[in-house]
Amino acid sequence: MSALYPWIKALHVISVVAWMAGMLYLPRLFVYHAGAAAGSQLSETCKIMERRLMRAIMLPAALATWFFGGIMLALNPALLHEGWLMVKLVMVALMTGIHHAMIGWRKAFAEDRNTKSDRYFRIANELPTLLLIVIVIMVIVRPF
Numbered sequence: 565m566s567a568l569y570p571w572i573k574a575l576h577v578i579s580v581v582a583w584m585a586g587m588l589y590l591p592r593l594f595v596y597h598a599g600a601a602a603g604s605q606l607s608e609t610c611k612i613m614e615r616r617l618m619r620a621i622m623l624p625a626a627l628a629t630w631f632f633g634g635i636m637l638a639l640n641p642a643l644l645h646e647g648w649l650m651v652k653l654v655m656v657a658l659m660t661g662i663h664h665a666m667i668g669w670r671k672a673f674a675e676d677r678n679t680k681s682d683r684y685f686r687i688a689n690e691l692p693t694l695l696l697i698v699i700v701i702m703v704i705v706r707p708f
Contacts, residue, residue: 569639576632579625584696586622587659590614590666591689597673598682607676614670626663629656647708655699662691 597610633656643649665688672678701707 565639569636572632572635572639576629576636579628579632582621582625583629583663584692586617586625587663587666587692588689590617590622590670591685591692593617594666594669594673594680594685595682595689598678598680598685602676607673611674614673618667618670622663622666626660630660646706648702648706652699652702655695655702659692659695659699662688662695 593610593614597607597614600606600610637643669678669680669685669688672680
């Protein structure tokens with residue numbers, strides 16, 4: 565199984581990149597959607613783009629990220645005693661929470677019942693970036 569570890573790690577990183585692409589792009593779509601009138605062509609186009617991004621990219625990538633990360637931990641359980649990994653896992657859990665918030669926001673837009681401003685989504689757009697910075701530092705630098 566150790567011969568497969570680099571492949572599993574590569575699939576994990578690929579999944580993370582795809583998930584993060586969606587996590588960074590979807591809130592930007594929400595910014596534009598929040599400024600569009602319900603039923604307008606822009607609103608309807610945003611609904612399609614948001615649904616496809618969530619279902620075709622973000623959800624499969626998030627599941628794959630957790631799956632391949634879980635396999636890596638199963639193959640190297642001693643890592644669970646490392647402080648950097650604990651911080652990383654907390655950040656990934658927070659990222660998953662933001663992902664679930666985005667699911668709710670997308671549903672609200674799909675049903676024309678969004679009450680949040682474009683400014684709200686501009687701020688929300690920064691959260692995945694901040695979490696990503698901490699995650700990358702934990703994995704690459706391993707400060708503790």
